[in-house]
Amino acid sequence: IxxxxxxxxxxxxxxxxxxxxxxxxxxxxxxxxxxxxxxxxxxxxxxxxxxxxxxxxxxxxxxxxxxxxxxxxxxxxxxxxxxxxxxxxxxxxxxxxxxxxxxxxxxxxxxxxxxxESSAQYCPPERVVNNKGDFRWPRTLAGITAYLQCTRNIHGSGIYPGNPQDERKAWRRCDRGGFWADDDYSRCQYANDVTRVLYMFNQMPLNLTNAVATARQLLAYTVEAANFSDKMDVIFVAEMIEKFGRFTKEEKSKELGDVMVDIASNIMLADERVLWLAQREAKACSRIVQCLQRIATYRLANGAHVYSTYSPNIALEAYVIKAAGFTGMTCTVFQKVAASDRTGLSEYGRRDPDGNLDKQLSFKCNVSNTFSSLALKRKFWW
CATH class of the missing domain: 2.60.40.10 (Immunoglobulins)
Structure with a gap:
């Protein structure tokens, strides 16, 4: 004023x-x-x-x-x-x-x-399809910012947080040369139901009381990770695993760590290109691996000499080793699968509640230069 x-x-x-x-x-x-x-x-x-x-x-x-x-x-x-x-x-x-x-x-x-300018340029009409919807930008004068209302999602819209009456808009700037430049779709909902649910998970407040229950809900949802089609699906899961990781120090049981490993195992079922895009955008895959490594570090720091947990696609084993007496380590990983199950492995998405490792990876290490005699005596079906 x-x-x-x-x-x-x-x-x-x-x-x-x-x-x-x-x-x-x-x-x-x-x-x-x-x-x-x-x-x-x-x-x-x-x-x-x-x-x-x-x-x-x-x-x-x-x-x-x-x-x-x-x-x-x-x-x-x-x-x-x-x-x-x-x-x-x-x-x-x-x-x-x-x-x-x-x-x-x-x-x-x-x-x-x-x-x-009298000889003003125009940005041409253009259709943009992204993970926020289908946007048809009109012919726009150079130097002007155009606005479009966000696509209204009918299916699954009730699960998205926020007031449905909010007027949400995307914008896109037409620069003075007549070329489309900056844009922003952040106020719009994700078009895909899966991505919207994972976004909702990512916004949920977490504490030590609800961390395990929330992690189990996310685990159930990631069983269908093979159908993930958006890099944001993997990025949201990576962010959630990081949030869960903050409570693994305080949680007395190893349940939360086990569920985190299972979620990461499910994510490995996603399409390789989706994983690659998530890694390129936000190093999502690297962040997940780092979180799992920290779980083992916390367990050993609390006095455990060995920490191990297995899932269909990930096996995690950690040992406390005295440097003075270390002469080497030999490790082997195996998966025990019945002959009848070799062609039908669709149930690999979750941990066996009875602790049966028949369909899960097992990872054994021996602090020596040879395999342990126990490992050699086992029989495995590959």
Missing amino acids: PQNRNNFKYPPLELPSFYMTPSHRQVVFEGDSLPFQCMASYIDQDMQVLWYQDGRIVETDESQGIFVEKNMIHNCSLIASALTISNIQAGSTGNWGCHVQTKRGNNTRTVDIVVL
């Missing part, structure tokens, strides 16, 4: 009537003429109406084609002023305001002016 000569800021002034026309953003060409009118209730003899551009006072300047008519009183009830820009140039782009000033306070109305 502009200040007076003594640099005092006026308190807000309530006026029965105060308006400026035009009141919305104006898009004009160089050389155009643009008239403004400002009118307010006349409440004090010292009342003034002033014009500003980007915080700088505007007065009549014939050389620039700017004409100001000040303080016209109508019927002793309204005070008005008129501003005319008769030859608009590129420098006219900005925020223009009508400022009412009295000893009792002040108030302001503003409008933006966007000036286009």
Whole structure:
């Protein structure tokens, strides 16, 4: 808000009537003429109406084609002023305001002016399909930001947090060269139901009390990870695993760590390209592996000499080894599968609740240069 000569800021002034026309953003060409009118209730003899551009006072300047008519009183009830820009140039782009000033306070109305070159460029109409929906951007003048309402999702829309009446919009800027530039779809829902659910999981508050239950819910949802089609699906799961990891230090049982390993195992069923995109975008796969490694570190730091957990696609084993007596380590990984199950492994998505490792990886290490005799005596079906 502009200040007076003594640099005092006026308190807000309530006026029965105060308006400026035009009141919305104006898009004009160089050389155009643009008239403004400002009118307010006349409440004090010292009342003034002033014009500003980007915080700088505007007065009549014939050389620039700017004409100001000040303080016209109508019927002793309204005070008005008129501003005319008769030859608009590129420098006219900005925020223009009508400022009412009295000893009792002040108030302001503003409008933006966007000036286009006479030979203005246009961004062509374009269809954009992404994980937020299907957007058809219209032909747009250079220098203008276009807005579109977010796609309304019918199926599964009830599970998305937020007020459904919120007016959510995406925007896209057409630069002065007539090329589509910056855009933002962040206020729109994800178009895919799976991604919306995983986003919802990612927004849930976590604490030590609900961490295991929430992790189990996520585990059940990731059983279908083979159907994940968006890199954000993997990124959201990686972020959730990181959040769960904060509680593995405090949790007394190893259940949360086991569930985290199972979730990571399920994620390995996702399409390789989806995993690659998630890794390139947010290093999601590396972050998951690092979280699982920290689980073992926490367990050993709490006094355990060995930590092991197995899942269909991941086996995790950690040992405390004294450096002075270390002569080497040999490890072997195996998966015991009945002959009848060799061609039908669709049940690999979850841990056997009875602890049966028949369909899970097993990872055994021996601190020596040879396999342990126990491992050699076992029989395995590959």
